[in-house]
Amino acid sequence: MKYDVANRRIWYKGEILNVNDAKINILAPTSQFGLNVFEGIPCYWNEEEKQLYAFRLEDHYDRLLRSAKLIQLDCPYSKVDFKKAFIDVIKANEYDENLSVRQTLFVDGFGSWGSDGPVDMFVAPIPRGRTSAEYNKKGLHVCVTSWRRISDETLSPRIKCGANYINSRVGQREALRNGYDTCLFLNEAGKVSEGPGSCFFIIKDGTVITPQLTDSVLESITRDTVIKIAQSKGYEVVERTIDRTELYTCDEAFLCGSAMEMTPVLSVDKYVIGDGETGMITKDLHMTYLDVVRGKVEEFKNWVTPIY
Ligand SMILES: Cc1ncc(COP(=O)(O)O)c(C=O)c1O
Incomplete structure (x- = not known):
């Protein structure tokens, strides 16, 4: 039953x-x-x-x-x-x-x-599938929120505590109020950090790029999973600070997290990313991700624990 x-x-x-x-x-x-x-x-x-x-x-x-x-x-x-x-x-x-x-x-x-x-x-x-709307979309229209991400000097985003989500909330509410699906936060230095409940990647000239763990982001397990999958498929992966303007000129972008999985970002602040569709590398990584989490990829089988 x-x-x-x-x-x-x-x-x-x-x-x-x-x-x-x-x-x-x-x-x-x-x-x-x-x-x-x-x-x-x-x-x-x-x-x-x-x-x-x-x-x-x-x-x-x-x-x-x-x-x-x-x-x-x-x-x-x-x-x-x-x-x-x-x-x-x-x-x-x-x-x-x-x-x-x-x-x-x-x-x-x-x-x-x-x-x-x-x-x-x-x-x-x-x-699954019965939580926030932005977790169930095929592609996201995103804004840079006017709120800054919390920082390690005040309330570390490294800590996954309930209270930290109030920072996420104000960014997300601003995005929805203004007609976007979700937002991206800049950190106190004005560099790209993450989404309200997800980490962020861009792809430029075939390189997969994500902010460093010291750029005010949660130590996301999906972020680490995506990095390792991308490396196993032969993509170059770089963890580095990302400027705001790079958001508008990258070839592909996506948000990722345990709830979000991997969801393409189709525009940021109404600048269209790539051709406005899910990018090829994003699609490739996502397909493998969906197999990895179901224990279908031998190389990553040690990541899954059977329940029954
Ligand atoms: C702020 C924030 N960043 C990133 C993530 C993604 O983390 P994970 O991949 O461990 O679910 C989450 C999800 O919990 C989050 O709330």
């Missing part, structure tokens, strides 16, 4: 519950201040093998622990606990479809924004 989204099972503080029965204290620091760190972990259904694969689970857990460390959450769970909860709750829902699994460590209790605990966890599988 499958559970509809409104009645799905979630793992919450050590138990598997109907999502409607998972209650949180309204005064908990996570409710009041967004004091939590989280991962969105993609799982892909492989129809031939009748298997569900989690993608780069270990890397997601490493980042979750780095995020917790950076904002000093006192995490009572190990990576073994993370993985057991993750697999148990997917099985409890009997999912055989693509998922995004939200795994969150949050500060519970009656503390303040300065509390280091008590830290607890929930794991909520979310069937």
